[in-house]
Amino acid sequence: MTKSRFILHYLLLNKYAYLFAIFCILIVNWLQVEIPRYIQQAIDLFGDQSEASRQELFGYVEWVVGLSVVMVVFRILSRMYALNPGRITEAALKNDLFYKLNRLPNSFHKGFGSGKLISIINNDLNGIRLFYGIGFLQLFNVIFALSLTPIWMWRISPALTLYSIIPILLAFVVFRIGFRKMRALHGERLTRLQDLSEQLMNYLSGIDLIKNQQMDTWVLNEIEQVNQRLLTCTMQITRIQTFIMPVLDYANNLMKVLILGLGGYFLLQQNLTLGEITAFLSYSVLLALPLMHLGRIATVYQMGMVSIDSVLTILNSTIPEQDMALQTPADLTALGQGTLTVSHLAYQYPDGDSAVLHDISFELTPGKKVGILGSIGAGKSTLVNCLNHHLDVAPGMIHWNGRDITTLARQDWRALVRTITQEPYLFSNTIEQNVRFGSTDLAKSEVDQVLQLSQFAEDIARFQDGDQTLVGEKGIMLSGGQKQRLSIARALLSPSDLIIMDNVLSAVDYDTERKILGGLLDRISHQSVLIVSHRISALEEMDEILVLEAGAIVARGDHHSLLRSSAYYKATWDLQQNETEAVT
Numbered sequence: 001m002t003k004s005r006f007i008l009h010y011l012l013l014n015k016y017a018y019l020f021a022i023f024c025i026l027i028v029n030w031l032q033v034e035i036p037r038y039i040q041q042a043i044d045l046f047g048d049q050s051e052a053s054r055q056e057l058f059g060y061v062e063w064v065v066g067l068s069v070v071m072v073v074f075r076i077l078s079r080m081y082a083l084n085p086g087r088i089t090e091a092a093l094k095n096d097l098f099y100k101l102n103r104l105p106n107s108f109h110k111g112f113g114s115g116k117l118i119s120i121i122n123n124d125l126n127g128i129r130l131f132y133g134i135g136f137l138q139l140f141n142v143i144f145a146l147s148l149t150p151i152w153m154w155r156i157s158p159a160l161t162l163y164s165i166i167p168i169l170l171a172f173v174v175f176r177i178g179f180r181k182m183r184a185l186h187g188e189r190l191t192r193l194q195d196l197s198e199q200l201m202n203y204l205s206g207i208d209l210i211k212n213q214q215m216d217t218w219v220l221n222e223i224e225q226v227n228q229r230l231l232t233c234t235m236q237i238t239r240i241q242t243f244i245m246p247v248l249d250y251a252n253n254l255m256k257v258l259i260l261g262l263g264g265y266f267l268l269q270q271n272l273t274l275g276e277i278t279a280f281l282s283y284s285v286l287l288a289l290p291l292m293h294l295g296r297i298a299t300v301y302q303m304g305m306v307s308i309d310s311v312l313t314i315l316n317s318t319i320p321e322q323d324m325a326l327q328t329p330a331d332l333t334a335l336g337q338g339t340l341t342v343s344h345l346a347y348q349y350p351d352g353d354s355a356v357l358h359d360i361s362f363e364l365t366p367g368k369k370v371g372i373l374g375s376i377g378a379g380k381s382t383l384v385n386c387l388n389h390h391l392d393v394a395p396g397m398i399h400w401n402g403r404d405i406t407t408l409a410r411q412d413w414r415a416l417v418r419t420i421t422q423e424p425y426l427f428s429n430t431i432e433q434n435v436r437f438g439s440t441d442l443a444k445s446e447v448d449q450v451l452q453l454s455q456f457a458e459d460i461a462r463f464q465d466g467d468q469t470l471v472g473e474k475g476i477m478l479s480g481g482q483k484q485r486l487s488i489a490r491a492l493l494s495p496s497d498l499i500i501m502d503n504v505l506s507a508v509d510y511d512t513e514r515k516i517l518g519g520l521l522d523r524i525s526h527q528s529v530l531i532v533s534h535r536i537s538a539l540e541e542m543d544e545i546l547v548l549e550a551g552a553i554v555a556r557g558d559h560h561s562l563l564r565s566s567a568y569y570k571a572t573w574d575l576q577q578n579e580t581e582a583v584t
């Protein structure tokens with residue numbers, strides 16, 4: 001989407017409100033130039049004592065009062081109808097951005113820091129709201145005021161109008177120079193705000209580490225540097241603004257001096273009346289006001305343009321074609337209960353030097369349970385992220401019921417495959433809501449059942465508020481093992497055809513692990529399961545265990561055959577047996 005299409009698209013969203021606002025702004029500006037005309041005629045009647053003149057004078061006063069009331073009404077309407085669209089656009093844009101962010105693949109989120117995204121959603125969207133609200137209102141105010149007022153002035157005295165316009169032209173020249181400089185600075189300022197937000201997000205996520213390692217001074221220094229760059233940029237903008245505003249003010253006063261000086265001369269020459277000079281002075285104020293607003297409009301316009309650029313970097317990011325084509329519910333049901341076939345899977349990270357996975361092949365028929373064992377850095381998580389299509393795998397390597405998963409939309413694929421990761425993410429909500437995760441239609445008894453299965457129910461019974469306990473930000477109130485069990489409960493609540501568990505039981509003891517796995521495998525006997533673990537005790541019951549070393553499968557078989565065929569497996573088993581004995 002180009003910038004002009006973006007502007008038009010969101011303008012059209014409120015087209016009727018804007019059209020009515022333009023009509024109201026036009027009426028307000030027309031009344032603004034009309035009212036001085038009645039004042040002028042009233043003043044010119046001051047010297048005349050006749051009854052007819054008195055009647056005429058009262059008539060003009062009534063007109064002025066009446067028109068002023070009408071003007072106030074239209075001014076209120078113009079503000080309502082011009083400012084509200086700014087809010088509506090902001091809300092619509094937020095929805096569009098959230099929709100897009102939700103559909104964009106992981107590769108986008110890896111390259112685009114969350115701090116930067118938050119800054120765009122807060123600061124840039126604020127800039128866009130002002131652009132579509134106050135910016136629109138002031139723009140039309142200025143257009144109408146600068147076009148109508150000189151015409152009404154010209155009708156009184158063309159010569160005085162031409163002289164009065166000289167200071168305005170001078171002010172415009174100064175304004176244009178400052179305007180160009182400010183545009184670049186506004187862009188820089190929003191980038192600096194994004195940098196600061198990114199930096200803060202980074203440090204706040206690692207606040208425990210910063211405190212533990214006493215890194216406070218270093219962090220404060222880093223933040224101060226980014227903050228200083230933001231301040232320097234903001235000060236430059238303020239400096240230009242504080243220079244331009246007095247210049248515009250000076251132009252306005254110069255115009256008044258010219259009107260009074262030259263107007264007085266024309267009065268003496270009897271070319272102008274006192275009423276006409278008074279009207280002319282009123283018009284000079286009407287010209288000065290939009291002139292004063294030019295600075296504000298320029299800021300709103302420049303911030304709006306820069307903000308639109310930032311937002312477009314997200315809106316123009318492409319969602320992979322296959323992710324756009326969603327299956328119908330019927331097609332998705334037909335895809336269920338399939339066989340996962342992995343053939344000669346290889347994977348290299350885009351920024352990596354060499355392949356992390358080599359020639360991985362295995363099959364997961366419906367209901368089969370497969371375990372993956374491997375040392376640290378063997379490529380287990382990479383394999384999981386290839387299988388659930390978080391990573392962009394090459395076509396032809398992973399099939400589900402004969403269908404290449406790279407031809408399926410990720411959203412559809414994840415309806416079939418549920419992954420429980422080793423770092424569960426919890427929302428700042430109650431335990432029950434964290435299990436439900438939006439599945440509000442499911443009965444409470446189902447939630448209780450999955451909590452029982454994941455061996456979390458006993459812990460919950462000890463909490464004062466039970467499953468209504470608030471878990472705090474990222475589940476800060478829960479221990480590592482409790483978080484893991486909650487995320488297992490969450491994965492079990494809604495149906496899926498394949499469950500992948502990536503080291504999810506690392507933070508629970510052996511006994512709890514055995515209980516969880518026993519209950520879990522009973523409940524999901526019809527579902528395919530892939531469990532990744534460092535612990536053989538978690539894999540013992542699997543139909544097949546793949547031993548991964550440096551990204552390749554070096555041994556495979558069930559627990560008993562591997563004890564005989566794989567020295568690594570046997571050594572790991574013996575070591576872990578000793579650990580278990582030491583613990584019990």
Ligand SMILES: Nc1ncnc2c1ncn2[C@@H]1O[C@H](COP(=O)(O)OP(=O)(O)OP(=O)(O)O)[C@@H](O)[C@H]1O
Nearest residue numbers: 349351352356374375376377378379380381382383
């Ligand atoms: N995003 C990435 N970019 C580049 N290389 C990566 C990335 N993530 C992981 N790697 C590399 O891939 C290799 C395998 O990592 P992976 O996380 O898959 O191992 P793992 O077996 O899951 O390890 P662990 O048991 O410690 O979780 C490692 O050498 C790691 O450095």
